[in-house]
Amino acid sequence: MSGLRRRDFLKLGAAGAASALGVPARGGAQANEVVMLGLWSFTGAFADVGPILDRGMRMALEERGMKAQGKPIKYVTRDDETKAGSATRRAEEAVDGEAVKYIIGPWSSGVALAVSEVAKRKKVLHYFSGGTEDISGARCHRYSFQWAASPYTAAKTVVDTFMKANPRAKRWHLLVADYAFGWSVEKYVKEVGKTHGIEFVGADRHPLGEREFSNYVTKAAGNKPDVVAMVNFGLDTVTAAREIFNFGLTPKIPLILTWSSGVEELVQLSPEMRENMWVGSNFYYTADTPVAKEFVKNYQAKFGNPPGYAPAAAYGMTRMVLHGMDRARSTDHVDVIKALEGIEVEDLVGKMRVDAKTHQTLRPYFFMRCKKKDAMQHPTDFADIVATGSTPLPPEYSACKDIGSL
């Protein structure tokens, strides 16, 4: 018999039972260690995105040799299950049990708003990237930061650029995901649309995880729009775009994905379905910046395909936190929060600045036009970037009037 004693066996059994019940071992942080949490969806509606978000964050940390200001970084992850309840529970547990001071994620806007409240209560730094404007708007506070462009910046880039190229396409039908992100982007698409005299002939909202879009597409077709614009994400976008093609709307009329994950969605559609598709995104892998080029090269070498918005956001958010540590010359999260406020760096998508008053990262937003099948140079040559825009949210629209104190 091996040297396993009864007491060791009981310990192992207890640890096994704890892990089976989803209770993590309470390791805690070593003194001098910086603990960062990647809060990603490994199950639930965004389960497909969790692993690639993890890749992005890991790459950013590994580039620094898992160190910040000479201290080792301990990277821990938790599954938010794409549910607010699970995300807040796991975030609190990680803060209490692992001494986490930095939370990156989660991916869903609705879930992130709940996690932002945890960050505020536990006084830890939280960086998020997504379509809700509330993180840097109505529910802003000193501990949460937003990496994605403001929905206003996105809407302005998409609508202005598209209308410049198609000035007569004034009848728009909107298809919107019915949750925090959809509402935010829809509001500004309509707001910016007014300045171009766009008539919104229909605006339907669908639940997250909708799989039967024929009904919505029939309605859209009935409105005889010049354009169908969607404000949804992930599998919802892919399923709807496929149905819009099957009904013969595209490529006859343009389809705009106003807030897309880019590569992750486009790869799921055949080239015929992508024809006459216009795509707005917080990242596209042909972005012409030194950081993006290096990131894309390394990502492709490691995983064989170009990165989309999800791994880029995780990578970009982690880099911003590390920039904050550099500027603060400290890993104390309160110092890092102060250092991030007003920071200006040339990073993944170009010039990036954090607005100290709202914690919104001011940065470019990308707008692409998909290529026809015969114009594609290789299987992932999906689109050309036709514009980038960085018009910030006008202060009068901002709902973040007082970001408060630490």
Place this chain on the structure above:
Amino acid sequence: MNPSLLFSQILNGIVTGMLYALMGIGLSIITGILNIPNFAHGALFALGAYLIYTVIQALGNFWLALAVAPLGVALLGLLIEYAGIRPLYRAGHDYQLLLTFGLSLIITEGIIVVWGPIGMSQLPPALLRGGVDLGITIYPKYRLFVMAMAGLLVLGAWLFLEKTRYGAIMRAGIEDKEMVSLLGIDIHRLFTAAFGLGAYLAGISGALTAPIRGLNPLMGVDMLGIAFVVVALGGLGNLPGAIVAGLMIGVAQSLVALVWPEASVAVIFAVMAAVLLVRPQGLFGIR
């Protein structure tokens, strides 16, 4: 209300309803005869979609693929019953239920291993791309084909169960297995055939759905839930019940989406709750 829109929505409802009915009939036969809820039914649906995609890639012919892919799923169904469920008859229903649940996870993970976690698209065959003008509305050709094909399959299943000797044995098996067994009929062979037929119907539903909804490894999860609703609504083991229930859910979903899109998923369960409150045994069920 715009009559063209209303007509299109009813057509949409019939197409999706036919697919729901096909799934429901397959699940109803398996559940009715074997007395176990087949939790792998959704995964078999997904497998049908992935197999048609692969056969099209290999042979470049949609029609051949449509003939071959569901047979592959049916073969797997036969194997599941023969090698998996049959040895567990003595162990009780709980074990068979756990087995089908485990198989659903294995098939889904198998799809991820073979085809990857990211979804894919399958175009309809060239002949069926684009729309056709029906006078009142323009409607996708492929959806009309699915409506006709699913209709033929439902009719075929009905003729088989109602007009053939083996179909009569299957119906008798749903009513009273012991009596069928006492009459000298090989009940185990009946169980295997029922599972194979149910799997075939799940596989062909998946294959027909692939060009409409595309492919992703979890595509069977939603469909499994709907198939259970169809069985509960239509009455266990009841073929006309499954057809009516499938169509009822499909059309209700379409019409609700017209006036209240946010409720288009919830309406499936609202219809089920409403019917079961009035008829707990389902529309046509007797148990």
